Amino acid sequence: MSLINIKNLTFSYDGSHDPVFENVSFQIDSDWKLGLTGRNGRGKTTLLNLLMGKYEYSGTIHASEGFDYFPYEVGDMNDDTLTVIDRTVSDYEYWRLQKELSLLDVEEEVLYRPFSTLSNGERTKILLAALFLKEARFLLIDEPTNHLDMEARELVGRYLRSKKGFILVSHDRTFLDQCVDHILSINKNNIEVQKGNFSSWQYNKEIQDQFELAENEKLKKEIKGLTEAARRTAAWSDKVESTKNGLLLSGIKADKGYTGHKAAKMMKRSKNLELRQENAIEEKSKLLKNLETADDLSIKPLGYHSSRLVEAEGLSIYYDGRPAVEKVSFSIDSEDRIAIAGKNGSGKSSIMKLILGENLTFTGNLRIGSKLILSYVSQETSHLKGNLKDYAASEGIDESLFKAILRKLDFSRVQFEKDISDFSEGQKKKVLIAASLCQKAHLYIWDEPLNFIDVISRMQIEEMLLKYKPTLLFVEHDAAFYENIATKKVLLGSE
Structure with a gap:
């Protein structure tokens, strides 16, 4: 050791x-x-x-x-x-x-x-x-x-x-x-070391965040009260001074000692309140430095004219005469979230590519609904380059919405000025997901979308999918995401 x-x-x-x-x-x-x-x-x-x-x-x-x-x-x-x-x-x-x-x-x-x-x-x-x-x-x-x-x-x-x-x-x-x-x-502002696994760390983080939020609200109320009290005291002090001066101008002899003492006392009280206010503001500034923002994401899936979007019966896919997928049957209905599961090399991506329209050799029946609009997130990010503005234009998506989603996924504004090729791998995957969320589609096809993406963003995406219920076909090896999101599972070989 x-x-x-x-x-x-x-x-x-x-x-x-x-x-x-x-x-x-x-x-x-x-x-x-x-x-x-x-x-x-x-x-x-x-x-x-x-x-x-x-x-x-x-x-x-x-x-x-x-x-x-x-x-x-x-x-x-x-x-x-x-x-x-x-x-x-x-x-x-x-x-x-x-x-x-x-x-x-x-x-x-x-x-x-x-x-x-x-x-x-x-x-x-x-x-x-x-x-x-x-x-x-x-x-x-x-x-x-x-x-x-x-x-x-x-x-x-x-x-x-x-x-x-x-x-x-x-x-x-x-x-x-x-x-x-x-x-x-x-x-956000420091590095912490804690004993335990991820779940225990997350539990403790949530407790700390809730404590800081509660303290923050308490201090906000205190600062507001102190500000109002300081304003009242300053007004009283000014009023006393003006009363003393008014008496002198009218020829009435004022008790300068008493009046001055009263004004000084009120001024001191005002200064004490101001000091307490500054201390409260300083204390408040120590809070929320590490609170992670995770604003709600949204998606606007299109309704389809039929309850069934895709149906496969006895589907086999071949590469160079050898089967990559053998005799698989499944259907995709409206609001299904279907996980394709199986070992690497079992043909999960091949099924997606076939539905996306790639010219693959297959046998069996594959029926895809007419005028079906698809949105695709690929495994690969190597093709991403250029700035976000041009990327949004090339994908035909609204630039403002696209960047707003990226902000919710923890992009800083400074990041918007960089070339996408200089992003981290996780940030590149977020670009693909944000683009997909901007697209109005009947069916979303996501192939290992969470590779390199941080845990908080994964949970944001989970919550969005559960709330808006888009029709989704996906491959994902994150066990928690897989179990939380899938409404149906297509198993290829033995999982």
């Missing part, structure tokens, strides 16, 4: 006037299973890169152990997987590698296949196994669950639960609860 100390850490990117971190200090234990959470763009990956020594910063980072980062560059993807591991870990015993692979349910024969032929899930497991072969290293694991199906997430979660000495970035609530014992949260 050793401590990792971060003191007065300050960092900003070149050309940026806004620091990502400013005088941040915290301490963590190298034996912890630490979950790192925070909204998109708050600096989670930046913090990991700072720990790795990739950027110059002010302040100090002191650790007796070195750091290693996931995912890391593998070099030539055509090399055998064992060669990739050997490049990553210079010295290890083969039996230890066998043990790690066994824990991750990876067959040994995978080691002798080109790394490029492995599935996303197999690559994730191999790279994690290699990381945990290293000695005296604190591991920085950045979003390992993206593109993993639910079965693989469950397995990787169990694997990480058996380990210690890592920081894990993930927005999957169920996954975090499964394998962390502390939470490091990057808030």
Whole structure:
């Protein structure tokens, strides 16, 4: 066990006037299973890169152990997987590698296949196994669950639960609860470390937020009362002074001592009230600094002239003569929220692409309603570039509404001036989702929409879907979202 100390850490990117971190200090234990959470763009990956020594910063980072980062560059993807591991870990015993692979349910024969032929899930497991072969290293694991199906997430979660000495970035609530014992949260104005899993952190955060909101209302009332009292006292003081002067002008001899003393007393009272008001304002300014705004999202789905939008009977989809999907039957009716579930490679995206009109080879029957308007969120974000104004124009959506939705998803106005290609992966996914929410459609088709998206935004999206009940066909491996949203499930193979 050793401590990792971060003191007065300050960092900003070149050309940026806004620091990502400013005088941040915290301490963590190298034996912890630490979950790192925070909204998109708050600096989670930046913090990991700072720990790795990739950027110059002010302040100090002191650790007796070195750091290693996931995912890391593998070099030539055509090399055998064992060669990739050997490049990553210079010295290890083969039996230890066998043990790690066994824990991750990876067959040994995978080691002798080109790394490029492995599935996303197999690559994730191999790279994690290699990381945990290293000695005296604190591991920085950045979003390992993206593109993993639910079965693989469950397995990787169990694997990480058996380990210690890592920081894990993930927005999957169920996954975090499964394998962390502390939470490091990057808030609006500070960084906090708390013992427990994500659910316990969220519970405590909600209690703190409610306390601050109640205190804020109390202080607002107090400030209002003090302001009115100070105004009355100042008016009394002015009135006393004017009375004294009026008596002198009329030739009536005034008791200057008494009148002056009364005015001075009232002035002092006014000053005391003013000081109390300033103290209350200062106290109020300490509140709500870390309150996360999560304004309600909305969507305006179109009603369809028929209760049934899509129907598939005995549907099989083929690539190069080989079936990707075999004999699947399902229907999509108005207000259905249908989850397509299955292991990676089971054909979930293929079904979506076929409904979207891609020219795929298939057998069976697929009936799509006439003049059906679709809105699509893809897995990929690599095509996103340019500014938000031009993107809104290219998608035929209202720019003001589009940006208003992004603001609700925690975009700052400064973000609107940047090129989309410079956004974080989570922010890019929010661009796709915001565009879809701007579109009036009969059927929304979302393919893994939540990859990289922060937890608070995930819950915003959940609440919106439950409130407005759009007809939705989706693939999503976030177990909490899957269970909360799906009204029907289409299972491909065994889930």
